[in-house]
Amino acid sequence: MIGQRLEVRQGQGLVITPQLQQAIKLLQLSNLELDAFVEAELERNPLLSRVESEASAEQTDAPDTHSAESEIQFQDGVAQGGESALDAPSDAVYDAAPGEQNEVRTEAQPGLSDWSRAGSGGGFENEDHDRPDKQETTLSEHLQAQAALVGFNPSDHAIALILIDSVDEGGYLRADLAEVAERLGVSNDRIENVLACCQGFEPTGVMARSICECLTLQLVERNRFDPAMAALLDNLDLLARRDLVALRKLCGVDHEDLTDMISEIQGLTPRPGAGFGSEPAQTVIPDVFVRSDPAGGWKVELNSDTLPRLLMDKRYHAEISASARSDGDKVFVADCAAQASWLVKSLDQRARTILKVSSEIVRQQDAFLAFGVEFLRPLTLKVVAEAIEMHESTVSRVTSNKYIATPRGVFELKFFFTAAIQSSDGGATHSAEAVRHRIRSMIDAEDVTGEVLSDDRIVEILQETGIDIARRTVAKYREALRIPSSVERRRMRKAA
Template identity: 45%
Template sequence: MGLGPGLQLRVSQSLVMSQQLQAAIKLLALSNLELDAVIAEELAKNPLLEASSEGREEGVVVREDRETGDEAGDPRGSDELIGALGGTEDSPLDMDWNEAALDTDSAVDVGSGPGPEEAFDFDRLAGSEVGLTEHLLEQLRGAGGALAAAIVRELEETGYLETPLRVIAEDLGATFSEAETALALVQSLDPPGIAARSLEECLALQAKAADRYDPAMALLIANLELLAKGRMADLRRICGVDDDDLRDMVAELRAFDPKPGCRFAGESAREVGAPDVLVRKTVAGWMVELNPATLPRVLVNRRYHAELKAGASDKSSRAWLSERLQSASWLVKALDQRAQTITKVAAEIVKRQQAFFELGVAALRPLTLREVAEAIEVHESTVSRVTQNKSLLCQRGVLPLKFFFGSGVGSDSGEGAAAEAVKAEIKRLIDAETDILSDDTLVDLLRAKGFDLARRTVAKYREAIGVGSSIQRRRQRKMAGG
């Protein structure tokens, strides 16, 4: 076998994300207040952009076919809705980032657009005061690459990471192992406990940072349910410590912060804007439409562009004008795509949770991001971004889009029931109790309603809605003289 140089041809597929495409994806996750800041800055620096005062009255109707029982969308659909926004004619870019951007089996590049020097600085949205995201990114200073930065930007206001790590990894074309390494880096930042995926993990991270995560403390954190119930004898036995040691460990645990990110949330971060989506009942079915009060309306001023182009005498001026036109056209198209995606996701949520809008929280069914993503043919992370910082207004009030997603429990219907529906039924039973109901009794009553739950699950849901045990409720009634 001879040795020597040679040439080999290898074909591979990879994800190519232009700077423009990354900015478009970030637009999708912004709240309407944050989007206003982006648009205001773009209007200030691009003379070819102008705000439009034109309104929009089209929406998407989610209706039930009375003959077949099937649900269908209004023939107008969301495409016509977006077409009414005025952006299509002024948007020559063919940018379907909604589906292609996150397809890790394809190479994606979206033509020309705003260059790096023209991109909006999304980090400014943290506000004038140092926010959690800015605080963490400053500590990273590029360490961990795009994965660590992506994890930071996915954190909730409380500091928890609710987006599945698998989704973040797939989003950036990374392996799950690489994502775990990046997560470990973020969890090592200040404040301790950040980027945890559960209360137990949050407390464990803080115990490790304080050099107090010994085997006994690990066992205590793993048995928080026993601590909440006051079963100290069981904890002493499990942890292998005496009364004094357990008392000290509990004191240390209570000194930890269960929501470490909240210390960075100023009033502006907690401010809730107007709802993004409006849902109302019509003769044809449920109408789903974007809120015209928050809908961004930006157009490209072609007439002004023609005037400037006619007066551009040198090559650099014409190049600058061309860049401004491309940047303006890109923004309009990106806003149209964002509106279209939000509408599609909201319409699918209403379609699948139609019983909730008719009957209330008791009829809420379990729903996952993946189900919605597969139904509208987008990536799961796209749905995750749409449901961030977005809310829906219906006859039952203003609800975050994330409210409609949740795990399910067994029920006689075969489809399961949403955890929120079970919690609502438990609260109703307890509010109506004359004799104090034990958890075992609640299990039987819920089973009669079609909910098949274990006793520990009922206890967990009861505690989640802030209701004490039967012993605690009986004691409270006696103290109140009842």
């Protein structure tokens, strides 16, 4: 029988509160995205204010800035960590309730006593910070202006604008013409005719669909496109491999003519749109600094310039709370106070978590910092997560879009996580990045030794040094490094 009845069941479930969602969101933001988020919160919440100086902090009853400085020293292979904010519970932000704002420190962002001006001094200065931004015409604007002067009818002009919207920064058309024709309800021929007209725009070669078409458009304008040149453009892969013998046969020319044709190709522009303005490139600002310690270890410090210093103005909160009369006003003030306190605490926890993860990465990769990329250890998110007693997903969020400045350069935190390659003698594993570096070093040394190493020979050399690696892995790493094969490198030597 079908009927209704009332049952009571007990179960467990995970409820993600808006506060928890905010904490997770803050954790994965880059410093630029975080700054934009904080600015929006400052405009929305009247109880939030930015700390500009120590004096302003004192005027709002904010406590002293908490130092989140961490030092890691390596003595006899053992990491020694100093007392720091790393000792705080890593997940405290997730256990607090929104109503506990009275227990939250009103200033959350840790400062660095000896790196308080990092980024504007201290060896990492951005020399272009005073230069005013230049408004450049983008490639899209340049093409749209030309489309307006051609004399298209309204529908063809609309087609042209849609095609222009599909042009990338290099000047290439990335749209599927058949899909555009179907979406707009016109014939393929009409799309092709509009495109042919647009391909006459400046710069020459723009809106091509391939490198071959781009170079063809430029050669046609120079009146240098003939059957021999067409055959050369159809076989650019042979040119990349420096197989000149096969090219001479295909083009039907002698060595001198082929040399002249190659020189013409080299004088063309493979990226016609590269000279135009685009979205402004963002300078990488490190979130963490690592510097050598005089005592013989490494010192890991947050970049205070990337940390928003916020507080909840308690005095203003008291004033508007006392003046609130209606229930709506009281609810609004209470909500602003809870959100402000939670944001301050979330930002503090974000800074602590970044520092904690970065310090563990430095501890794991101290050999890389001391001796170079060949000593980069295999490392996974799981290893770091277990070491600092955090969830693997938390470590993944922290390492996304976060950068660390080291004596060996600025790296994204994800750079330090590499796959492991087994040792042939049963010893310690090797980092894939370190193996790639060895392969490049061996091939770079060919100019000195005079020997062109095949992939099989590279495998033998690596196995002699204790690295167990397959030939296909060497080929994959070599291709990722954009290094030609041994056959192509021999041809290049002969051609030179």
